[in-house]
Amino acid sequence: MNIENPHQAKTVQRSIVGRGIAHDSAARHVAGEATYIDDMPELPGTLHAAFVLSPVAHGRLRGFDASAALAVTGVAGVWSAADVPGINDVGPVFPGEPLFAEELLDHEGRVIAVVAADSFEAAYRAARLVKLDIEELPAVVDVEAAHAAKSYVLPPQTVSEGDAAGAIAAAPHVFSGKLRMGGQDHFYLETHIAYAIPGEGGDMLVHSSTQHPTEVQHHVAHLLGLHANAVECQVRRMGGGFGGKESQSTIIAGAAALVAAKTGRPCKLRLKRRDDMAGTGKRHDYVAIWKAGTDNRGRILGLEVEYLARAGNLPDLTGAVITRTLTHTDNSYFIANAHFVGHACKTNTVSNTAFRGFGGPQGILTIEAIIDTVARELGHDPNDVRRINYYGDETGDMTPYGQKVEDNRLIEVTDAVLASAFWQERRREIDEYNAASPIIRRGLAMMPVKFGISFNLTSLNQAGALVHVYLDGSIFLNHGGTEMGQGLFVKVAQVVAEVFQVDLDMVKISSTATGKVPNTSATAASTGSDLNGMAAFKAATAIRTRMTDVAAEHFGVTQEEIVFREGRVHAGNESISFGELAKMAWAKRVQLSEAAHYATPKIHWDGKAMKGRPFFYFTYGAAVAEVAVDTLTGETRCLRADILQDVGSPLNPAIDLGQIEGAFVQGMGWLTCEELWWDGKGRLRTVGPSTYKIPGSRDVPPQFNVRILDNAPNREETIFRSKAIGEPPLMLGISVWLAIRDAIASIAGKGVAPELDAPATPENVLRAITRLEAPAEAAS
């Protein structure tokens, strides 16, 4: 048996990896025993903090009067930009993103100051009593207005290949359109929170609900004027992240740490839902303006897309989000002549940030809308038009950004999902239904997803892990990945248990901590198990190799004859327990601890040319969705969804199934019921679940068939040949939006494509229907 190289591991008998094992915290979750930061016992003297947030979208802060707040019983103080001892900056990529507003208030919900008191309630009440002196300025809320005013947070990015303009000019058919896509609030159930505990000599321990403990550590350090080694960030679990806790947790952790540093008392800062929704970023809403040239069959000869992305007030991660949009506008389609441009529009709204899919959903929604439009206007079946544009031998395998598609499973997943969904029978049945149903219309759509796995920025594709074997044979595991519910911890523990062939409960899962594994990347871009799983594999394997040597010497056999199995170590008919071997190794002064590091191979990216091989590999999935639409009210319902997702050889198919289902429903929510709404003054008015509607249990399609692609090991050398799962299935939710378009299109008949904005709220659906009935009126 040899699993030194994980790509060979697919040939070995596996006992733990590949099993559908429950989430490690499942029993604690259901009993209310899983500890989140707000549940931790509070140290004596703990302060609670609340933010003072800008009530205006744009203004100049002339000053503030905190005297009424300071007079509230139990209030310990009010701190703002002037009180930051180090550098008032939490920019994740670019400097210049102050935690506390200085003079400029550039969005409603901008952090101005932090108030701390003996109780949460006192802090909140006091925060409302801070009198702000603001000169209000006109706000830019609309992305198109920002674009017209050339108001950007970053220069534009362009992915270009061939001659798109020339190809379009020469094409037999030219189509164009504009697609508006709404943003999305993460609506993690646990709002942002941090608990900062001051130590001796200025040290700071910060418990943060963050996907990026290293970034919290670094920003807290420079806010407080400390070296990074004086700050530790720990994360046991988050109550959901979805990208919302990738960069912007630093705002909350930084302010809590500032209070702790100023007062010498522990400080907890938990955001009320409204403050969380007003004060932290969301998925970027986009406008996509496009022009496509095709042949008679709908083959895309040239495509130009210009994206206007709402960055909000600051860059945050917008540059990288746009890069992913530009590298996913192709989705599954070969486009020889492509010109994709992304503008990072600066508006007086909260800085948008990472959200599951990270720009990919906007790119994929755009190309799917384009394909759907081309097919309908040419009078073809959209699935046929999709297929003739797929990457493959008849088209090509080079993406517009220069990466070859080497592991193409598009036809495989498409054919399988069409078959399992009984596409042909249902297409016929739905068409017949519609012919006899003037008011309720049904729609059906299929779409594929190809999603690139790795951070676009090559340097982020690295991870570390720390594994200890104790003398009783129990194992301690730590790595840089964070647990936000996605099951990363159990997956990585399975990898370690697999290496040592011990029961999973012998592997102790521990909080992510910057003091144990340093300089980590955010748990993001679906890379958590790829990166941390491999780092843990390397650490565990190094220890096992040393233990093998000890065992071989003990039994007087060669290393090859030593077998780890079921918690014991065997040589022929003899065996000892894993713990006995650990003790033996210790007695021989053999190291039973290892810190390992993994860096994803093969990837590179030229951010100037926007070319390279940014992704280690692609994942593939396909979905078929059926909906019903009420043409009197615009109400919709997804009746059935069939999903097939490529996960390579899954580390834990039960966890992966949960990720697919949850991501699909979240994607469906983005495109149907979830709508962010700003008033004319740039104030977000959907700041709680009473106004911002995420899907509920009844919104899940009553027929929901989700399958993982069988026998599909990753051709790249990933951990046990698995593939990433966190983000790709979110985009399968686009099938629901396409099915709504299909239902609307049934009213118009052949040759007409509906114009449907996203999300397909009842109002937007009814508007699309009205446009079909009276196109001239709707255009005005």
Place this chain on the structure above:
Amino acid sequence: MANSIRFFLNGQKQDVAVRPDTTVLEWLRSGPRLTGTKEGCAEGDCGACSVLLGDAGDGEIRYHAANSCIMTMGQIDGRALVTVEGLKGETLHPVQAAMAENGSSQCGFCTPGIVISLAGLAANDAAADDHAIHDALAGNLCRCTGYRPIVEAARKVVGEGGAAIPGPAVAALAALEPAAEIATSGAVFHQPQMLDDLLKLRRDRPGAVLLAGGTDLGVALADFHGDWNEVISTAHVRELRSIEETPTHLGFGAAVTWEEVLARVAPFYPSFATLIRRFGSTQIRSMGTIGGNIGTASPIGDGPPALIALGVEIELASSGDRRTMPLEDFFLDYRKTEMKPDEVIASIRIPKPAVGQEFRVYKISKRYDQDISTVCGAFSIVREGGIVRSARIAFGGMAAIPKRVPEAETALVGKSLDEDAARACAAAIRNALSPLSDWRGSAQYRLTVAANLAERFRRDLSGETVEVMAL
């Protein structure tokens, strides 16, 4: 007068001298440090804070889920409170076990609240089908799982015959009478048992907060908008808790909860029952009352348009006077009503269906469950020989108050309900109303939909399937 709040917590009797306007969530987390119950939104919409409340009656304790974030400690006096920690005895409760085995949790933050809701279902409805499961889950949001494994866990527990809630003995709970008055830390919580006592308090304590279920007022409290130094609760007033049925009417005391109303109106007005099921959530309907829903006078409340179309009369009472009025006359302007400071809503009389009467109410919102109406339209007609003899049509979400639309009614009367009549009714609706634009919908959308509901009503009565949820 009591100077503590007495109740059972996870089977153990408690005697707590906390301010009665402290939220139950705040007390659970900071007092006994039962941190399984979470704050997700503090507005009664996400369900992470759900707890079970039990009342003794008919030899058993009946439990229902409620939102602890918007519920005050005063409201649990004399009752049994069960949290997620209390469901787990020596072993996990069957709902907990099924959820743990089924992959029903991911991040786990919503999980305790979902366990509570499903435990409430498993105790009350051993025959629950998927609709009932969704009804039970409508007040709980999960952002991770996509719900499928949660629904499956629920099916499993229900399929195995349900499960009981561990709690106190019935006799022990029954012996715990709610105190008429609780005074702690300078705050007073009155719980009169008789209407006369309530009315006297109302007269003598003009500054006190009149509290019914608290599902609206509690949101402001949870957001720290002021203390309630004195509260008059209607929850235990016998007359307000009464339900009467006569040959012609259903009579509800104002403090009857929507969950109780639902059970009684369902046989007579199935469409109203469907609306009530979409009214908040199980948690909200178990606390929120029919009188409170009227008294709070929200322009987007779903009860009033349906009740106005049904021709409901309400009775207002003060210590010196009783008066009745049609519900549509109660609403004067945005959040302004006929109710005087010393009055309360005493009762609501719903007429039973007349011969030839058809009633439908349609709620349009972004999400089917637990959303606030963009438009809520209620249509009631009485037909004789195919001709509409009388009509009552009312809307919510279309004006500053729940609004009856006489012009739309006139358009139907004397006609058969054909396409022309529906079109005339729609035109009248368009002309009569001028709604606002907000995050729930633009004025134009609201008007279009309100008018289109006339056509939906016509098709509905002709037997067509008119709602996507019916597919």
